[in-house]
Amino acid sequence: MSAVEPDDVRRPVDPEADEADRAVESVLRPATLAEFQGQPRVSDQLGLVLAAARQRDAVADHVLLSGPPGLGKTTLAMIIAQEMSAPLRISSGPAIQHAGDLAAILSGLGEGEVLFLDEIHRMSRPAEEMLYLAMEDFRVDVVVGKGPGATAIPLDIPRFTLVGATTRAGMLPGPLRDRFGFTAQLDFYAHSSLHAILLRSAQTLGVELADDAAAEIARRSRGTPRITNRLLRRVRDFAQVRSDGRITLPLAQDALELFEVDDRGLDRLDRGVLEAVCRRFSGGPVGLSTLAIAVGEEPETVEEVAEPFLVRQGLLMRTPRGRVATPAAWTHLGLTAPRGAPGSGEDLFS
Numbered sequence: 001m002s003a004v005e006p007d008d009v010r011r012p013v014d015p016e017a018d019e020a021d022r023a024v025e026s027v028l029r030p031a032t033l034a035e036f037q038g039q040p041r042v043s044d045q046l047g048l049v050l051a052a053a054r055q056r057d058a059v060a061d062h063v064l065l066s067g068p069p070g071l072g073k074t075t076l077a078m079i080i081a082q083e084m085s086a087p088l089r090i091s092s093g094p095a096i097q098h099a100g101d102l103a104a105i106l107s108g109l110g111e112g113e114v115l116f117l118d119e120i121h122r123m124s125r126p127a128e129e130m131l132y133l134a135m136e137d138f139r140v141d142v143v144v145g146k147g148p149g150a151t152a153i154p155l156d157i158p159r160f161t162l163v164g165a166t167t168r169a170g171m172l173p174g175p176l177r178d179r180f181g182f183t184a185q186l187d188f189y190a191h192s193s194l195h196a197i198l199l200r201s202a203q204t205l206g207v208e209l210a211d212d213a214a215a216e217i218a219r220r221s222r223g224t225p226r227i228t229n230r231l232l233r234r235v236r237d238f239a240q241v242r243s244d245g246r247i248t249l250p251l252a253q254d255a256l257e258l259f260e261v262d263d264r265g266l267d268r269l270d271r272g273v274l275e276a277v278c279r280r281f282s283g284g285p286v287g288l289s290t291l292a293i294a295v296g297e298e299p300e301t302v303e304e305v306a307e308p309f310l311v312r313q314g315l316l317m318r319t320p321r322g323r324v325a326t327p328a329a330w331t332h333l334g335l336t337a338p339r340g341a342p343g344s345g346e347d348l349f350s
């Protein structure tokens with residue numbers, strides 16, 4: 001795979017990101033809460049919860065982290081384990097389809113270990129029910145036999161800290177949500193935080209990055225540190241191949257243009273969604289699945305990756321009848337809303 005990978009920029013969450021990219025991503029992960037920038041409230045609260053557990057020599061309470069992809073949920077899980085001097089075990093909701101899968105993981109944990117379950121909202125119902133008991137009583141019921149003769153044998157498991165991550169907190173059943181002692185909602189990062197993250201990443205990678213270039217990349221990073229670091233890597237590629245390796249403001253602008261990251265930080269997927277709503281559905285309302293087909297993506301990708309940022313930017317609205325482009329969306333795309341369309345000035349906005 002070439003070092004320059006447009007798809008990498010188009011899809012902020014790219015499970016196929018090449019191995020070298022993933023290796024760099026892990027080098028750039030902050031290792032302690034003190035290094036974890038940009039979410040001061042979460043850092044403060046979590047720091048307190050962990051410090052209190054350490055003082056009591058207790059296992060930290062279960063933690064639920066929610067928010068759009070790339071904001072640092074996995075990073076925080078690693079930090080929690082590090083701060084508690086505990087080993088970290090990583091799994092994910094989709095990997096746990098049977099209660100037995102979960103029982104095997106839980107019974108293999110050591111005392112005080114941190115179990116990170118990514119995409120916890122995608123776990124199967126039987127596994128979820130087993131997790132309730134494990135979180136509360138540190139016990140699982142292993143069912144032996146089938147039908148009327150089946151018996152549940154209780155099995156004690158070590159005390160552990162569950163760190164659950166979800167992009168869809170609303171999809172978690174109440175009983176599961178309630179069993180987390182601490183919940184953190186991660187929010188998009190301010191430009192100033194992304195700027196600071198960029199300077200640290202550039203230093204770690206040994207890249208010369210001008211301050212105004214860092215500001216430009218930060219501004220176009222969709223409020224997301226994963227994208228900040230990814231754009232830095234692409235701009236670094238550009239600087240290396242087309243220049244002398246130093247990242248100046250004009251060079252960063254040229255690189256970001258090449259990778260189709262626009263002035264507001266929208267990438268191809270974001271713009272594809274907005275253009276579909278405006279051009280093909282006259283500004284909406286349009287349902288999620290129709291919209292997803294129009295842009296050739298899975299509904300989950302549109303809903304979890306593109307929409308939170310577009311909504312946050314005031315470019316898209318989620319209404320009970322579907323997705324609607326705002327007047328700012330038409331302006332951003334350089335289009336004029338047709339008469340009577342949402343955003344035309346003769347509709348619900350006027």
Ligand SMILES: Nc1ncnc2c1ncn2[C@@H]1O[C@H](COP(=O)(O)OP(=O)(O)OP(=O)(O)O)[C@@H](O)[C@H]1O
Nearest residue numbers: 025028029036037069070071072073074075225226
């Ligand atoms: N607060 C932060 N400071 C510096 N870098 C960060 C921060 N948060 C995240 N990052 C960087 O962003 C990358 C993505 O973070 P992470 O994998 O933790 O996101 P995530 O929320 O778990 O995403 P997903 O939901 O897709 O798994 C990390 O490799 C790290 O380099």
